[in-house]
Amino acid sequence: MHAPSSSPVASRGHSQMASQLDSNALRKKRLRKPRGRGLRTTTGCLTCRKRHKKCDERRPVCGPCTTRCRDCVYSDTASMPETQSQSADGDDQHGSDMPASSTPTEPLTFPPNVQPPDAPFSTWSPDSAFWTTDFASTRWLDLLANDAAQADSGFSLAPTPAPREGDERLTQAADIESLHTRLSEVVAAERKSWQADADATLTSHEAGLLRHFAERCASWLDLFTPQRLFSTYAIRLALRNAGLMKAILALAARHHAKLPQSGDQDSHNLSGAAENGWIRYYYETLHYVQEALTYNSYTNSEELLATAIVISSYEMLDESDGQGNWQRHLKGVFWIQRSQNVNGASGGLRQAVWWAWLRQDIWAAFREKRPCLSFWVPLEEYHELDKHGLANRAIYLLSQAVNYYVHSRAVGMNPMADPSAPLNLSQVKEKLLRNIGQWKTCLGNQYKPLPTPSSPADVFTRLWIHPPQFGVALQAISFAQILIALHSPALTGFNGYLRMQRTLSEAVDTICGIAIELKEEGCQIMSAQCLYGAGLCVQDRAKQDKILSLIEACESRVGWAPMATWRDDLRREWAQADDA
Template sequence: MQEFDFTNLNIDTEGIGIFGSSVVQSPACDGDPNDTLRYYYKTLHYIQEAMQYDSYKTSLELLATCSIVSAYEMLDGSRQDWERHLKGVFWIQRSQVIHGDSSGLKQAVWWAWLCQDVWAAFREKRRPFTFWRPLRTLDELDPYELAARSVYFFAQVVAFCSREDTEAGKNDPLGRIASAEALKEALETWRRHLTAEFQPLPYPTSKEDVFESIWIHSPVFAVAFQTYYCAHILLLMNSPIIGGLDQYTQQRKRLMECVGKVCGIALTLSDYPSSVMCSQCLYIAGIPLESKRERECVLSLLEACRERSGWPVKPLGEELKARWEEASETP
């Protein structure tokens, strides 16, 4: 199976030239910011016209174009349009039985779509649209497929944290704890199957560092680990605690360990493809932080990701600061 980087949300394919160059203008990029909007509407018009042809409805071009459109909507912050098109891509893929174990471009588009859908689901506190269950075991996967599988497990955790599942769990805290433990075990099983490519490499550190730097090469494997730790962070923040102060203290310690790992990995990432998913992981890792020094470090890392990718239009750091202020005002 062809290797692919699931962190790269821009799918390029021959025959799709309508969208122009980059889907979003970087803050440091010259040019008219309305150019991207013009290409966006031209693309939507093109899709509408092309859908008259049956051959287009099942083409690779449609899949790739829809993936690029939804990526633009995510980057541009158009939440309502993005949600609608994510669901549209879901139905297109479902009708063609496209999933994470498909081959070629179909597989790449599915994983790129899942990365977007999981982030949207987290933001909206809903369950991800996908209900696919992989048939291939972890033993059968190569390193790149193992990296992509981390997003699948993360999607299961986002579903656990959804408003729907949270409300249902209020009447059965023991059942919810059992569900959280099952997800943790799935994550640990994934980790036990990781190959040498996922091992951290030596990297210079200093006692003055806010977080200990963790260098994993290549970035796709680094982001897979960030995703793994973010899944644990969400489970720890959304699981009932019935063991009293001791259990709370243990969970808080584990929570801060996972936060440190996400931020430590982010310190060594400087490439464009990983920037979007890295910033999403940093946002999640930043939520439980209380230390001013650690918060400032996360905000700096988020801004560095934004400068590389141009995403999002409204800085995630601003949203994170608003969450911190809201948390400080809560009795």
């Protein structure tokens, strides 16, 4: 808004009139509300701001978003007083976005003002929870494309175009009913632009890769999903979506290349592939996603979610030293899920994607010493969960244990930052242990060990759990107990020391005993991660050697190279303990 003194009237030299205008302007200025007290407290919805459109700020859906049928999202931080905004961010960072009274699983609230040290990037962004689907997807793609261009000078991806505006005739809708009818027609027509009408025709080599994914790679993603949605449903989506198909082919080709070559039929079908063919599939996936992101229906689709998690698995597998871009790209997958309001109770493939992503993020968070990205809290009581739901709940509890470990470490490094932090951490620990105890009381016969042959030479007692994924759930809970025990304040007295040692010993025996009998390929990644946790609290040389051999066996079944790095890390930890 321009000052009155710069008006055309003043510039023409009418001094008397200008003086009067200045006097009136001063009186008006005194009456104007301060900006912090109600004048233009918002700057439009995030959707209009991103598109550089004028927004009338009507709630809950502004005018432009109503006529275009877009997701209208307002940033809470734009209209809250500063103190309330900070409180909301703190809630997102440390706990749930729901009231504690509505969550049977007790949410864990960590001390405020405690920032995890050595975090490679800011875990939380005030606006990240409010991003629209197209913006979140574009940010994720930009992350992948920029890193791909840095790794390969021959790769380039043009700037992602803005999503299509949709049919202008939507503005002529006479009423809400006709608007929704027309919207459905537009969405159906738009889907045909990025979804094929018939199944794709694959070459013999590609058909072999698709089967390799369904029978082997998908087992990592379907670990606790009884419907096996990646190996049954996602591959059928891929037959009509080129982007998802290319992502699947990239993962399958990379995994097959890492495995020892054999003379079986599977290896024969996949022989003759171009060297580094998986890179071509990966780049083709990025190009397809860039084109498809111009359609709003694609940014909200299952196909995009599945493509994102398959690409994340590819990048995880492609790492050689555990220091690649995969961990950083996990945040991009998180953005897409948040923009689609996907969580651990969404149902169907969306829910399966979320749990597969959380398992990846748990390990990345643990290695990077940062909190897990998700702050979703499950609503179901423990006794309401079936055996598969209990397995997923074990993963959720492990994520909370990682958060506890990170915040406990931060408090230990800077104890004077918040004098109340130790007490708050103690309360978090008690809640977490109480949740673990409730989880254990609800376990059925499927979680009990079955008879198995043993040998006097066994370092650990063998534990055969069938189905095997329930054994992984028990390993995850044991890993959580190790993290809590190792990073809790030292218990006073000899009895306190014995209790901690008993907890650690039982957890190590459970993890290693199950790992000895665990041959299922889909279980190997999580089992190896839990074995690493067990190795952190083992001093006996025979047990240390056995843990290293078990991790090596996991690596041979999956072909994930960073497992060798984990073994080296454990050796260094043990050497430092011996020198202390």
